Amino acid sequence: MKDEFILIQKLLDKHNCKLTSQKKIILKALIESNTHQSIIEIYDRIKIYNKVGLATVYRTLKIFTQLGITKEISINGVSYYELKIYSKKPLHIHFKCIHCNSIIDIDDSNINLEFIKINNYIEKTKNIDINDMNIILVGLCSKCREDKKCQDQSSIEE
Amino acid sequence: MKDEFILIQKLLDKHNCKLTSQKKIILKALIESNTHQSIIEIYDRIKIYNKVGLATVYRTLKIFTQLGITKEISINGVSYYELKIYSKKPLHIHFKCIHCNSIIDIDDSNINLEFIKINNYIEKTKNIDINDMNIILVGLCSKCREDKKCQDQSSIEE
């Protein structure tokens, strides 16, 4: 754990930010979870054992995102955050099921490779710099897809 | 214009929705603009000549999006809408400049083709149905990129 904080410490230092106990608590929550979390989820999780204000969670994750420590994804007007540094899945896309509303990570090195290629192509042809890529697929997850199949089946049988 | 409303009329009928004068006004605003617009932008645009409430714009675009008439994209907690049916660029991605905050459409048939391939691959390997794809790239647009270059240049010269 200590090791992981060194780079973050440096990043914060560079921007005159202090690695306070609250920031450590929030970082811990990010490290412990291996997926995106909303502010409220993070807040509810840490407030049980620690005294941290909601506003601090908002402020901290905003700073973390500016420094590239976390990544922010916005779905239906709500922001979710996940660790970017040290992540086992640094580039991954999200899938939102229209039926059960769950948000699933899709992490596949073949896909990631394709996206990197596309990004390079866009950067060259459009003369822009791309720092980040947010992809959200929307559709039916495998579970709801099965459920729906069964449902359709039974309505035919009626 | 009339022709374009027939399919929409049918879609609305199927869901027991009426194609009211307000819905026509909003549709017109969507057709006239060839890019994404926020609710407020649409509202401000139409309220000059027509009496339409803000809530109606919200309600209408929610229905339109459910029926697949419009597409919703959410950036920084704000929803933007664009016509999906009859669109000249049915599949396109958005780019947000971190410097000037402008949101630019990127429409390129090569890119679109690649995305379709990736979608097919994901559908097969992950056993899901994909209805929609939201892609937002974040970075520096060509203009700000140039501005920054000049700035860096001058700071070197100092």
Added chain:
DNA sequence: CTTGATGCAAAGGATTTGCACAAAT
């Protein structure tokens, strides 16, 4: 003792909702 960080409560902006009324079959 100065600078930045925090917690709280209040304010803000985007969106939704309750309700009485209007429109259209």
Added chain:
DNA sequence: ATTTGTGCAAATCCTTTGCATCAAG
């Protein structure tokens, strides 16, 4: 008449901000 849509204002949800206080060099 019945159903659906509308405008308005109030309510709601997520997020930001002002301010007094706290923590640390």
